[in-house]
Amino acid sequence: SSVQLSTMMRRYMSTLANASKGMTLAQQDKSHFLQRHSNLDSIEAVVRRLTQNGVRLPNDATFVNTFQLARTTGYDYSGLSFYTERSGRYVIMVEETQHRYPWVCVRLPPDGRHDLPLLRACFSELTESHLKSNGAAKWEFMLEADSDATEAVCSLLGHSMRDESGDHSDFHMSDAQCAEWMKERCVVPAGFEVRSVDEKDAELVACTWKYCDSVTLVKERVRHLPSVGVYTPEGQLAAFGITHSIGQLCHAYTFPEYRQLGLQRARELRMWQQYIQSGLRPHKFVAVNNHPTYEFSCRTPYYYEWKWPQGEPIRWNFNLIEYR
Secondary structure (H helix, E strand, O other): OHHHHHHHHHHHHHHHHHHHHOOOHHHHOOOOOOEEEOOHHHHHHHHHHHHOOOOOOHHHHHHHHHHHHHHHOOOOOOOEEEEEOOOOOOEEEEEEEOOEEEEEEEOOOOOOOOOHHHHHHHHHHHHHHHOOOOOOOOEEEEEEEEHHHHHHHHHHHOOOOOOOOOOEEEEEOOHHHHHHHHHOOOOOOOOOEEEOOOHHHHHHHHHOOOOOOOHHHHHHHHHHOOEEEEEOOOOOEEEEEEEOOOOOEEEEEEOHHHOOOOHHHHHHHHHHHHHHHOOOOOEEEEEOOOHHHHHHHHHOOOOEEOEOOOOOEOEEEEEEEEEO
């Protein structure tokens, strides 16, 4: 009857309305909702919102440091963009360069809770509208994100999680730890010298890095970004650490014949003192399966391991994502 039909239609419309109320912004609106910020003034405004003009959260370290390096160094950041979405929950940083795949970083929301449908929608638009630009049959990018975000993005793009370097922990310093770090003296064996890595040693640095993304970019990082080299009395590079363009210690190494001499601590001490003096936030990712470095970082009183509120370490992954 017409009454029954009218009742059915009301129920149907009510069901649609209730479903819409439970949908995220991304599910309700499939149009473009990511806003791209690609000039430094616009990026600075995003950073100020993230940090509330100076609040130090581990969530923001990569983003704050990258902006600081873009503003103060000669490294080429012309391919740097921050993407924000309407709710303000997610910020995604993309660094693009002709020398390798884009590097994509996801900021973990401050409360530690993901809206995974919204995150998938962000990446659906990012991969379809912003990263596909060269007409290739397939595209790729390096995803740096916590494990939950990584799994969501990999699922969206049909990519299996296969971080060859395993899970990582993110180590940070509080203001008090930074102050204590600045009081320490850098001690190395007699005749050794601590200074920035020489440009001529950039290829040697790249050769020791299993996950080197580009020798050209390593050279540019050595030339423009903070680095520390420990040199023997004969001028040979014995240990080093360099900064990635996304504002973190990315490759630190001591040659086998110079281990057990205290060079690792000297290298990190000088690197972090450079960071602190330059207004950068010291932090580093350490592979959990790199037992010596992980254990060293855990027992050093000048770091804290970033953890969930319930006390479990937040695990991070680096995945090279391929999609079509």
